[in-house]
Amino acid sequence: MPxxxxxxxxxxxxxxxxxxxxLTGLFASAPFFSSFRIPNAIKLFLAGLVAFLMFPxxxxxxxxxxxxxxxxxxxxxxxxxxxxxxxxxxxxxxxxAFTMSGSIVSIQMTLSMSEILxxxxxxxxxxxxxxxxxxxxxxxxxxxxxIWIFEALYLSFQRIPISSVNFLTPEFIQAIVVMASNxxxxxxSLIMPIFAVLLVTDLLLGLMAKMMPQMxxxxxxLPFKIYCGLLLMVFFLLGSTRYMEDIIKQCMDSIxxxxx
Numbered sequence: 001m002p003x004x005x006x007x008x009x010x011x012x013x014x015x016x017x018x019x020x021x022x023l024t025g026l027f028a029s030a031p032f033f034s035s036f037r038i039p040n041a042i043k044l045f046l047a048g049l050v051a052f053l054m055f056p057x058x059x060x061x062x063x064x065x066x067x068x069x070x071x072x073x074x075x076x077x078x079x080x081x082x083x084x085x086x087x088x089x090x091x092x093x094x095x096x097a098f099t100m101s102g103s104i105v106s107i108q109m110t111l112s113m114s115e116i117l118x119x120x121x122x123x124x125x126x127x128x129x130x131x132x133x134x135x136x137x138x139x140x141x142x143x144x145x146x147i148w149i150f151e152a153l154y155l156s157f158q159r160i161p162i163s164s165v166n167f168l169t170p171e172f173i174q175a176i177v178v179m180a181s182n183x184x185x186x187x188x189s190l191i192m193p194i195f196a197v198l199l200v201t202d203l204l205l206g207l208m209a210k211m212m213p214q215m216x217x218x219x220x221x222l223p224f225k226i227y228c229g230l231l232l233m234v235f236f237l238l239g240s241t242r243y244m245e246d247i248i249k250q251c252m253d254s255i256x257x258x259x260x
Contacts, residue, residue: 010066011064011066012055012059014066014067014073015058015059015064015162016052016055017077018076018077018080018162019051019054019055019058019080019157019162020047020051021077021080021081021084022081022083022084022153022156022157023047023050023051023084024043024044024047024081024084025080025081025082025083025084025085025086025087025088026047026084026085026088027046027047027084028084028085028088029084029085029086029087029088029089029092030087030088030149031088031092031094031137031140032137032141032146033088034088054153054154054157057154057157058157058162061158061161064161064162076162079164080162083160083167084153086176087149087152087153087156087255088149090176090179090180090254090255091149091248091251091252091255093179093180093183093251094136094183094186094247094248094251095133095136095137096183097182097184097186097190097247098132098133098135098136098187098190098244099129099132099133100129100183100184100187101129101132101186101187101188101191102126102128102129102130102131102132102133103126103128103129104187104188104195105128105191105195105198105233106127106128106129108195108198108225108229109128109198109225109228109229109230110222110225110226111127111128111226111229128229128233132190132240135240135241135244136244136248139241139244139245139248140248143245143248143249145248145249145252148252148256149252151256152252152255152256155256156258159258172258175254175257175258176258179251179254186247189243190240190243190244190247193236193239194229194232194233194236197228197232198225198228198229198232201224201225201228202221202225205217205220205221205224
């Protein structure tokens with residue numbers, strides 16, 4: 001009984017609360033957990049469960065500076081939430097790149113005006129963007145990246161212990177900026193084959209319009225480009241999934257490298 005009561009010491013309660021706060025920040029920005037409309041009660045329960053499992057390992061690391069004032073505790077809570085949010089935000093940038101790829105293809109397929117309610121984000125998105133978002137989510141779970149997220153979070157407690165406030169070094173910020181700057185490269189690399197073929201299709205349709213002015217090329221191009229775009233998406237489906245898998249793996253390795 002005394003050992004059980006020792007768990008409720010103020011230091012242990014605060015450590016658990018800060019671990020829980022970092023997990024809450026992760027769930028607020030990580031792919032799937034923040035994108036899809038999961039009830040907040042389930043998110044809090046999962047965050048509490050993972051925090052309970054990580055608590056002994058994090059507590060055994062030591063080096064914790066106990067806050068003696070309420071403002072100091074509030075600063076610790078804000079830092080922990082920011083760190084968890086940062087991990088999920090960096091990975092979520094990759095998903096935004098995949099969504100951007102779908103938007104670019106939608107413009108080329110003349111489907112940019114046909115927006116629907118996207119359950120993943122709660123906003124409006126094109127049909128092709130939603131397809132790429134769901135495809136990336138499937139790849140995300142098939143490759144077990146959701147487990148890598150918790151591994152990266154655990155490594156973050158070793159690299160940046162609780163109550164640490166001097167982690168924003170120039171190298172740390174530069175690594176984050178470099179990862180965030182790759183979003184446009186990822187977006188265009190994913191759909192470059194489809195974009196190139198549809199661009200050539202536009203040039204051929206324009207040439208046809210010059211050769212046969214009496215032909216209503218606009219009415220012909222709309223269904224033709226949609227058909228070509230869908231056909232190309234199916235044709236490059238395997239390559240797209242492999243590319244998504246490689247990009248997600250590279251992103252997770254980069255995140256874990258920040259905390260090693």
